[in-house]
Amino acid sequence: MRQPRLAFFAGCILFAVSLFPGGAEAAGPEGTLLYESTAAIVNGEVIFLSDLEREACLKACGAFPGDEAVGVSLPEARDGLIADILVRQEEEKLALGTVDNAVLQETVAGALDIVRACPTPCAREISDGQVRAYAVRKLLVREFLRNRVSVFVDVSEEEVEREIQRRASRMGKSPGEIPGDAVRKELLDEKSARENRNWFDRATSKSKILLSPLEEK
Numbered sequence: 001m002r003q004p005r006l007a008f009f010a011g012c013i014l015f016a017v018s019l020f021p022g023g024a025e026a027a028g029p030e031g032t033l034l035y036e037s038t039a040a041i042v043n044g045e046v047i048f049l050s051d052l053e054r055e056a057c058l059k060a061c062g063a064f065p066g067d068e069a070v071g072v073s074l075p076e077a078r079d080g081l082i083a084d085i086l087v088r089q090e091e092e093k094l095a096l097g098t099v100d101n102a103v104l105q106e107t108v109a110g111a112l113d114i115v116r117a118c119p120t121p122c123a124r125e126i127s128d129g130q131v132r133a134y135a136v137r138k139l140l141v142r143e144f145l146r147n148r149v150s151v152f153v154d155v156s157e158e159e160v161e162r163e164i165q166r167r168a169s170r171m172g173k174s175p176g177e178i179p180g181d182a183v184r185k186e187l188l189d190e191k192s193a194r195e196n197r198n199w200f201d202r203a204t205s206k207s208k209i210l211l212s213p214l215e216e217k
Helices: 049-061 074-093 101-117 121-125 128-152 157-171 180-205
Strands: 025-027 033-035 038-042 045-048 209-211
Touching: 038 049, 038 074, 045 049, 045 074, 049 074, 049 101, 049 121, 049 128, 074 128, 074 180, 101 128, 128 180, 157 180
Parallel strands: none
Antiparallel strands: 025 033, 038 045, 038 209
């Protein structure tokens, strides 16, 4: 996703609880409440530092069924979470955001099993409810991109044939040795990824995204 123009703001929120309902809080001196550092605000929706730490941990576990376990930095986790939030906000605007209940239950159950078996210590600090919310969000984002963005992507027979010829020439093989179905799938995946990036670029350009500095850990 293209990096949005940065607009920096205070890293700690000291306002009343009602400003950010559900925000993380810690006990301060003499019983006062200190809200944790913010990482970003996406069209008014706040992302806290703890959200990024949890996101990075879930990615390290490969929590969403089918995903590989990957290590990401906090800025990378923030970029991914911002992208997801942009999709979810668009879904709400269009009154979308539902998936087949059986698929939803299967996905959530798979995510819970993955996180419970994850050897990464931080996984022990993530509740089942947080894992469930992560799985639901990733599933809804995936379905939106499939059904509203990349659904229009197509690959012609001419494109497949040209790519087969190109690969055959490069690899010193005959065209018949190059599986056409695999080539078609790869071309579709590439086009879909490009369409998704274009969608995020447009969504970002129309959004108000405020970022605070992040310290690498």
